[in-house]
Amino acid sequence: MNITGIYATPGYSGFFFDDQRAIKQGAEHDGFTYVGEPVTEGFDEIRQAGESIIVDIELEDGTVVRGDCTAVQYSGAGGRDPLFKAEEYAPVIEGPVADELVGRDATDFLDNAETLEEMEVEGDRLHTAIRYGVSQALLAAAAEAEQTTQTDVMADALGTEPATEPVPVFGQSGDDRYNNTEKMFVKGVPVLPHALINSVEKIGENGETLLEYVEWLVERSQELGPDDYDPRFHIDVYGMIGEIFDGPYDRDEVVDYFAALEEAAAPYPLQIEGPMDVGNREDQIAAMVELREGLEAAGVDVDIVADEWCNTFEDVQAFVDAGAADLVQIKTPDLGGIHRSGQAVRYCEGTDTRAYLGGTCNETETSARACAHVALATDAAQTLAKPGMGFDEGYMIVENEMRRTIARRERDQQTETDEITADD
Incomplete structure (x- = not known):
């Protein structure tokens, strides 16, 4: 046609x-x-x-x-x-x-x-x-x-086999990091809350404000979440850890702060997105590698997520090849064609870097639904609830699109099976 x-x-x-x-x-x-x-x-x-x-x-x-x-x-x-x-x-x-x-x-x-x-x-x-x-x-x-x-x-x-269950959805709270996060707890969102930590005021001059927030996440998740709720905390700090501590990022002061974050988040896993922003891809990769190696050497189990300077398909390749992150955000609008986002997820296969099919709050319901199909087709590690910063709408759009598609595929497959059985 x-x-x-x-x-x-x-x-x-x-x-x-x-x-x-x-x-x-x-x-x-x-x-x-x-x-x-x-x-x-x-x-x-x-x-x-x-x-x-x-x-x-x-x-x-x-x-x-x-x-x-x-x-x-x-x-x-x-x-x-x-x-x-x-x-x-x-x-x-x-x-x-x-x-x-x-x-x-x-x-x-x-x-x-x-x-x-x-x-x-x-x-x-x-x-x-x-x-x-x-x-x-x-x-x-x-x-x-x-x-x-x-x-x-x-x-x-x-050339993939689609997921048969919804990919874990990552909810973003925007600046309303308490009320929106409580909504996420009630709905049992698997990855949360983003939190938009993009200033010294929000992280604290020595990181103390973020530590208090992570402690609150644990307390309220256990009070509000469904039975057997096991969330993964993912916080985007927009380079602010680098702002308050600066490099080198494998030194004791920085690693100790990540250890404190890990302790505050226990018993739940923690992911920190964009720990620093050093101004260009080459130096960003080097800083992320330095931090990741420092955390591993100290036995600190906090995952770091690449965002800044990880925009294009070639950027994703560079971060993955260098082992610069535990997750890379595949920021779908920045990769151009939507198939390039799928190819970027596939590039993470067989490496120790997981693929986070992300994007931005500044998308539309149409682009969000399209990305839900990419997430299912590639079985990404997680995918973003979008658009908007109100949380509920974006979560509904992405989660429901995946559930609807899985149900349709199951019906189609059952119809094919029934037809084959009838022919026999």
Whole structure:
């Protein structure tokens, strides 16, 4: 079944674009916004409305499927593509992208996605958000044309066997790190709470505020969680451990702090995302390796998660090859085509690095559902509840999409078995 049309409509995303550099330099809150001037190119304000492009692909039978172009909350930071402006990029999708893809067979998902991935317009590669959203629509188009699930299309493209149970979902609390986390406990969320520890105020000048928060997590999880609840705590510190301790990261002071975090989290496992941000990929990898080796030598069982400077598929390869992290966040909008996220998960197979299929609060329900299929197709270690920072909505979208897909696949497989039995 051929693609007959591609259309782009500017829209909103599930959260906001934030100038991370300005925030790290001390921009103060003014209610929900920030006071001060932005410092990252493309920003008009330190916090501004998130944008998306709704991509509709029309098939020759009149069916229309969708993908959404989105970019991460902290666009333009840590080596990422510049701020994504929908009005600027929509004509690219209806112009050069449509010219390339219209007329192609929708069932050739991988070929279509790779063609998109390699496209250039006026000598420049397509913005990651364009590749991300259009490839979602291509995935949906292939599933529609083949009358199967997006999970099965992705699994066929990657040569994988899909998961038969939902992948553990990681809930993010946003700044409401107490109320939203209590919601997660009540719902028995397996990985939580993210917590958004992105300032010295939130971590404490010597790390004491974060320690107190981790102790609270243990206490409230045991009070509110379901029977036999065994959560994994995952906290994103946005490089703040490096801010308060600095390198070298294998010295006693730093390792002792991680040991204190491990003790505070007991009996539950703990993952710390983005312990430092040293400004470039090479030095970030070296610092993460140094920390990981220091923790191992001291017998401190806290996992560290790569985020900053781990954006592209090539970045994921570099972190995994160096053994720089226990988990790598595969930040789906930053990898471009959605199949690249699946390939990045697969790259972790056979290594001692686990794959966290992440993304951003600044996505949409469409991109979140597409990523749920990637998580199932690759059986990732964990996947992010998204979009938004309210927790409940994103968790519902991702968890329900996985459950619905698993149920559909089971029904389809049972129908095939019944048909074979009837023929016999």
